Amino acid sequence: MSILSSTLGRFVPRYRTLGEWADTYGEIVASRPLQAKTLANRRAYIRRIVEALGDRRIGAILPHEIGAVIGDIAKAHPVAAKRTLTELRDMLNEAMLNGWIERNPASAVRPPRVRVARRRLALEEFRQIHTWSVAHQPPWCARLFVLAVVTGQRRGDLLAMRFADVWDGHLHVVQQKTGARLALPCALRLAALGVSIGEALDACRQYGRAGPVDAAALLIRKSTGQALSAPSASWRFEAAREGALGLHQGDGAPASLHELRSLSEREYRAQGVDTQTLLGHTRQEMTDLYNNGRGLDARLGTWRTLDLPAASPQEP
Secondary structure (H helix, E strand, O other), X not given: OOHHHHHHHHOOHHHOEHHHHHHHHHHHHHOOOOOHHHHHXXXXXXXXXXXXXXXXXXXXXXXXXXXXXXXXXXXXXXXXXXXXXXXXXXXXXXXXXXXXXXXXXXHHXXXXXXXXXXXXXXXXXXXXXXXXXXXXXOHHHHHHHHHHHHHOOOHHHHHHOEHHHEEOOEEEEEOOOOOOEEEEEOOOEEXXXXXXXXXXXXXXXXOOOOOOOOOOOEOOOOOOOOOOOHHHHHHHHHXXXXXXXXXXXXXXXXXXXXXXXXXXXXXXXXXXXXXXXXXXXXXXXXXXXXXXXOOHHHHXXXXXXXXXXXXXXXXX
């Protein structure tokens, strides 16, 4: 700690260090209604910021210093760099609101450009992953993967689904991220897999404890009936992907559990299903992002065939 921060800092907050403000900011973040995982991520970004700039006087930090820190992170982890900058902007905005500084130097820093590079998953790759999961993993894993593809829902929503959510021939979902309320018909069938939502639900009843499944039970659960954590679900998918397809090679990040949402959108759109409603998006542009194959056809060596329109009947 500098002489200024230890003397003038007692009376004038702008002479205190960013590390000192980080303690107060951490309490502010902890008081917000955040999920445990989100809070843990936020704390990790705060630690990263303190390691880089914690000894600097908060009122003397300049945009180019912040830009240098973010640029160093972006060389290896561009997504982490962008999120770190977002955290630092919020941290310094709160400092302004609390009278520690008069301006936010992070607001002038441009976020790094992040190129989405996660690979899409092909239908045949999914089949291989599912087959491997059935043979090598707990029964809930393969059922989760199928449920993800036939419903097109996010990981958190899949793990929160209960048998009580099924009535009037529909699976009812209130999406955690957006609050969108969806009623998905159990009769909806994903032709590429030959599985309907209703059949996927029936499969979820057929494992775990013996006897009838209580209506309040989770669709995807441990054999004991207990809930599963989101990281565990993602890890199981990654293990099944590597078991079926081998270690990831080539450009881009390997397909994650979330990629089953894109696979669902692409296969259902080919059937003519309203995928914007299925995924719960308010804008078609967002749904179209999931339809982007990100070079999947070239990677698999496949072609999209344009069918000729049906000939109109000739007049007599």
